Amino acid sequence: MTKTPHISVQHLDVHIGAQHILKDININIPDKKVTSIIGPSGCGKTTLLKSFNRLWDNTADVKITGKVLVDGEDIYAPDAEVTHIRKKMGLLSQRPYPLPMSIYDNVAYGPRIHGIRKKQVLDQLVEEQLKATGLWNEVKDRLNASATRLSIGQQQRLCLARGLAVGPEIILGDESTSALDPVSTAIIEDLFISLKEKYSIVLVTHILRQARRVSDYIIFVYMGKIIEFGPTEEVLLNPKEELTKEYVKGYIS
């Protein structure tokens, strides 16, 4: 890699209470690719993902040392401005959590809080993002209906559109398909693949087949450490480390 990547993690350590969750993490997330973080439950996958946009700020007893550079800026520096960092990343959580408002307002929420007021601009943004997530044709006639009326798969795509509407560079997905049926899962996976043209995508998943289907790179985390990082085929089919081998074969889970 010649230029600096969007996300670069240097010597990151995370403690929650007495537990040492992440130990000396060093990683450069490849730009405009899908990178999956895999590993057994409780290994620190989600912690790593959430440390990218400082969502840990809201949790008690968390101690973070080291650096997470987003576009060269250390987001844990004392003078870092957190709302502007978070704006660069869209988060897609395990289950969709639409805001308690209409479909239109859900997508327009982000742009509005960042100061866009003109209806024309908002209309265009909403249409654009709903098209990008393949939802437009399904909802264009009921934009003012409550977002909670949508099916859970549609809600997840709406949440993705809502995240994209603030113009992020990075998409973070935290087991984003775990609450969805197979059809909706396939739609979301396809979206990730098509969206990597414009965005750098980091996913947490515990489904190896999913990691294989969608990702270009894989990070294998075990007991709070990065064991292996490399292109998908290499890590899954030809792992260098013994632990990765055991995990991929299903001996440890």
Added chain:
Amino acid sequence: MRKRKFEELFFRVLMILATIIVSGSFFLIVGTIFFKGLPYMNWDMITKTPGGGFYIGKEGGILNAIIGSFYVAGGATVLGLIISIPVAIFINLYMDGKRFLSNTIRMAFDVLFGIPSIVYGAFGFLIMVYFGIRASLLGGIIAVTLLVIPILVRTLDEVIRTVPFELRDATLSLGATRWETAKVVLRQIRPGIFTAILLYFGRAIGDVASVLFTAGFSDNIPTSLHEPAATLPLAIFFQLGSPVEEVQGRGYASALILTIIVLIITVLADILIKKFSKHKI
């Protein structure tokens, strides 16, 4: 095997009996008020203030107490909300990471919640003496506000805690500030706020002890905050204490009116909750 069947039967009978006793006493209470009060119910009761000689059985009604009660309970609920919402938001959305402190505050409100309303009345009275306020509508509102704040805070607190953390994460990761996040959370709990308002309005309107020294009593409808105001619970209390049969009957009629008001509020709360839950996850 027989023991198991007997156990099943025994507890089943116990539960049925308990249910009958509880619902039976409900009907007994409502029935008593209804049958004793109904003969004395008439339009005058709810459209007129006490005339001369009302308390020895002559003409008039208790409009003064109905209006007074609405003023006191309404004022206290509004004032209580204005104070409680920021407290509930603050301990939930701004004090994360300081769990010890927020739990201490919660406990303080739990203790306040357990204090009998007569103590709030006495405390409100002290405040009034300090500021030189006479027994008046304002005094009543202050005392009842003190009474409803702890319950309002704890109810709103519990409602806010039902909002999933992921919803806050969702707005925060869009770059929202805490206040913007709080506004979304408030929207999410709007049905809960309505329930809280109506339930505690119902409680405030029926409380006697807090208004006993603070609101005073008057046969006129108060026209300013500094005039004494009659309240329904006190009106019931005074009338039931009378030796005149006519006045006692009107006491039951007043109790019936209060019960109907509370009933209407409860039903209204139910309807509003359904109407406002449309965005519920």
